[in-house]
Amino acid sequence: MTVSDSNNVVLGLRLSDTLIVLSGTMLSLYLLYLWLLPKPIPGIPYNKEATSKLFGDIESMVKYTSETQELYQWIIEQNIKLKSPIIQLFARPFRKPWVIVTDFQETRDVMLRRSKEFDRSPFWGEVSGSIIPDCHVHMPTNARFKRQRRWLQGLMTPAFLHDVAASHIYDICLDLIELWDQKSRLTQGRPFAAADDVTYIALDAIWRIVFGAESSVSTTKNQLELYSSIQTVHLPEDPNAEVILPRAPCPPQIQSIITLEESGETSLKSPFPKIAHWFIRQTSGYRNAYNIKEKAISDELSKALRRREVVKSEKDRKVNSAIDDLLYRESLLAEKEGRAPQPLSRGIHDEILGLLIAAHDTAATAIIWGFKFLADHPDVQNKLRSDVRAAHATATNQKRLPTCQEIVYTTVHYRDAVIEEIIRCSHTESALIRTALVDLQLLGHHIPKGTDVFFMGNGPSVSYPAFDIEDSLRSQTYHAAAAKENEKIGRWDPEDMGLFQPERWLVTTTQEEDGGKIFNSTAGPLLTFGLGERGCYGRKMAYVEMKLFITLIVWNFELQKCPDAMSSYAAVDKLVHAPQYCFVKLRKLPA
Ligand code: HEM
Known part of the structure; x- marks a missing residue:
């Protein structure tokens, strides 16, 4: 083998190495991209186009809120568009989807009877918690929360x-x-x-x-x-101004x-x-x-x-x-x-x-x-x-x-x-936000532990016609209470x-x-004050x-x-x- 032959071999090796490294990098980046794409919770309706974008529903959310200044109306419009009292939205990049519920009966059941499965979400703490970090409003319902509540x-x-x-x-x-x-x-x-x-x-x-x-x-x-x-x-000429x-x-x-x-x-x-x-x-x-x-x-x-x-x-x-x-x-x-x-x-x-x-x-x-x-x-x-x-x-x-x-x-x-x-x-x-403390069932769907669930007070069943929900999809606590409750809403x-x-x-x-x-x-139905212990x-x-x-x-x-x-x-x-x-x-x- 001549020197130029061996150079060619080395060059060939280097080229193939580079190609391997390049394709490996591309593949890793692609896999990372796939891994970072929003992951829907199986069975819960969502905007299909959002799952092919790294930022999920954010583009649509930001467009709507910058045009109108309203976030909660955009949220419930997604339920109405997807024709479901429970949907999921990808509104925080690289994190679990938000689950959105627009049904008073289900919200009431969760707020009054399912406190072992749901608690105050860290959502508001992230938005403004650094203003009042030691205030009970952001805390989970633990001993510290109860102790601080005694002051009030x-x-x-x-x-x-x-x-x-x-x-x-x-x-x-x-x-x-x-x-x-x-x-x-x-x-x-x-x-x-x-x-x-x-x-x-x-x-x-x-x-x-x-x-x-x-x-x-x-x-x-x-x-x-x-x-x-x-x-x-100064009074303007137009008396209506x-x-x-x-x-x-x-x-x-x-x-x-x-x-x-x-x-x-x-x-x-x-x-x-x-x-x-x-x-x-x-x-x-x-x-x-x-x-x-x-x-x-x-x-x-x-x-x-x-x-x-x-x-x-x-x-x-x-x-x-x-x-x-x-x-x-x-x-x-x-x-x-x-x-x-x-x-x-x-x-x-x-x-x-x-x-x-x-x-x-x-x-x-x-x-x-x-x-x-x-x-x-x-x-x-x-x-x-x-x-x-x-x-x-x-x-x-x-x-x-x-x-x-x-x-x-x-x-x-x-x-x-x-x-x-x-x-x-x-x-x-408009939104009562809770986090799932355990893997749980909500309206017939599996909700993984750590998911934030938004219970909306401005949507169907409070201000828009309610969705039809089969009773069989509701929780045991709902059925047990319905059997006993004499004061119905x-x-x-x-x-x-x-x-x-x-x-x-x-x-x-x-x-x-x-x-x-x-x-x-x-x-x-009325949800503007929330309900239950964390209302x-x-x-x-x-x-x-x-x-x-x-x-x-x-x-x-x-x-x-x-x-x-x-x-x-x-x-x-x-x-x-x-x-x-x-x-x-x-x-x-x-x-
Ligand atoms: C029209 C007036 C008001 C509305 C619509 C309102 C609404 C709400 C809502 C929706 C929550 C969260 C409930 C939940 O997540 O389930 C809340 C929490 C709270 N509100 Fe009000 N509120 C009002 C007035 C007040 C006033 C006057 C006070 C105090 C004097 C107050 C003190 C609190 C506190 C301390 C919490 C936190 C409760 C907790 O974390 O357990 N609110 N309020």
């Missing part, structure tokens, strides 16, 4: 709700009335944007409930000062809470929520808000501790705020556990912030939706006003507002029905379930004093707040229909499902 134990008692929380909310609501009096004067009955007013008012309210009246920081008071110094504003009013600066503590909440919106819509939130946390705006919030809560804890020190015994103590009650509960817990109280722990700090966040955006959003529904349904608004005025006859005759206690302790069935219908139609919270009429119609919550009674109709909370902890407070706001606003103002361009029901999904358009056009009513 007193806040949903009738004593706290009716005597403490209600009176704070009432006072803050009077601020809103004053603010809207001023705005009506300046706008001369033309429409103006109202979302910020309600958002800040709700934050003022929960701030005062949590920290007490003497720690109140009010955005609304700043607004009032500003407007009382202004005689006129929005009047733009100036805004007073927001106190930094309040703004810090809003900035922290808003950071969750970006990560919610990102396929990589943890990474997205990490980037937000590096911004100076976020860091600044975080530091202001840290100082504000620490200062309030120190004040509350000083208040505790001056009182000699627990029986002399008067609870005027959530923070006082929380510290009292911590002292009880410490005594039970044989340790010194730790009032400045990260857990207590995060529970306080958790309360501010959980209570504020949700209640504000439901109230804003409520004002929209009432403006667009004058018949409902008129009946509500006349029932409320009749129920508070003494206040009506004396030409004064009903007092806080009068509102809280008077049952007005139609008002309860209106509030429940606002909550149902608002979809303020009704079903909505598919013909009108998409409409805002408070009458659906009323049933006929023989009691004449109730006008022949009483409120029935089991008239039909909304603040539901009772939310009702108190809605009752006070709705009563006082319809007592004082007629909410008139806004021009069509301002009345759209388009929404934006952030930590809540909020309206994109929120304007009011007011007519002041005589007392």
Whole structure:
């Protein structure tokens, strides 16, 4: 063999080696690609085209959410498109699919009876957990969760709700009335944007409930000062055009809470929520808000501790705020556990912030939706006003507002029905997300351990006609309960379930004093607060707040229909499902 022959052999070997390495690499990359492609759970419907894309359904999801700002509507539209109450979506790259369930009966069964198989999903923890890492809302239902919940134990008692929380909310609501009096004067009955007013008012309210009246920081008071110094504003020629009013600066503590909440919106819509939130946390705006919030809560804890020190015994103590009650509960817990109280722990700090966040955006959003529904349904608004005025006859005759206690302790069935219908139609919270703790069966399908299941409160069976589901596909717990349950939840009429119609919550009674109709909370499906042990902890407070706001606003103002361009029901999904358009056009009513 000559030198050139042997060179050729070497070259040949090198070439074939390179080819082998190349084809090996290509094959490995192809196998990796196949391995990374979305893997459907057998038997559960899905969008077929999504399984041939590395990013699954993400492209379609991102396109929809960037066009509309709505995520949850896209989700339930997939169930409707695939014609199934249970589907799967590939919305997180290289991870298990999300399973989506749109059926009230199944959701109720899981939330109330299958807590050994399902628990709080890490989903919200990934979206916004770094804002309140030590708050119970993200925790699985374990001993730590139960222990932290004890700190909040007193806040949903009738004593706290009716005597403490209600009176704070009432006072803050009077601020809103004053603010809207001023705005009506300046706008001369033309429409103006109202979302910020309600958002800040709700934050003022929960701030005062949590920290007490003497720690109140009010955005609304700043607004009032500003407007009382202004005689006129520019009114557009078109009487239907929005009047733009100036805004007073927001106190930094309040703004810090809003900035922290808003950071969750970006990560919610990102396929990589943890990474997205990490980037937000590096911004100076976020860091600044975080530091202001840290100082504000620490200062309030120190004040509350000083208040505790001056009182000699627990029986002399008067609870005027959530923070006082929380510290009292911590002292009880410490005594039970044989340790010194730790009032400045990260857990207590995060529970306080958790309360501010959980209570504020949700209640504000439901109230804003409520004002929209009432403006667009004058018949409902008129009946509500006349029932409320009749129920508070003494206040009506004396030409004064009903007092806080009068509102809280008077049952007005139609008002309860209106509030429940606002909550149902608002979809303020649309998804109850649980993780499968074990391999399990759901609606006849195998769900692997670790799968996130979204139980939707805005879709079929709540707002759209329910899918037909064979009883045999339902769980043993469902059948066992169905056999015993004497209190059944009704079903909505598919013909009108998409409409805002408070009458659906009323049933006929023989009691004449109730006008022949009483409120029935089991008239039909509602999932906006969730259900069961991990359902909304603040539901009772939310009702108190809605009752006070709705009563006082319809007592004082007629909410008139806004021009069509301002009345759209388009929404934006952030930590809540909020309206994109929120304007009011007011007519002041005589007392
Ligand atoms: C209209 C107003 C409100 C709505 C629609 C609402 C809705 C919800 C929903 C859907 C959940 C999750 C339920 C689940 O996953 O099953 C939740 C949880 C929670 N809510 Fe509300 N909420 C409202 C007002 C409030 C208020 C006023 C407070 C506090 C005072 C509050 C405190 C909480 C807490 C602490 C949790 C976490 C419960 C847990 O993890 O076990 N919420 N809320």
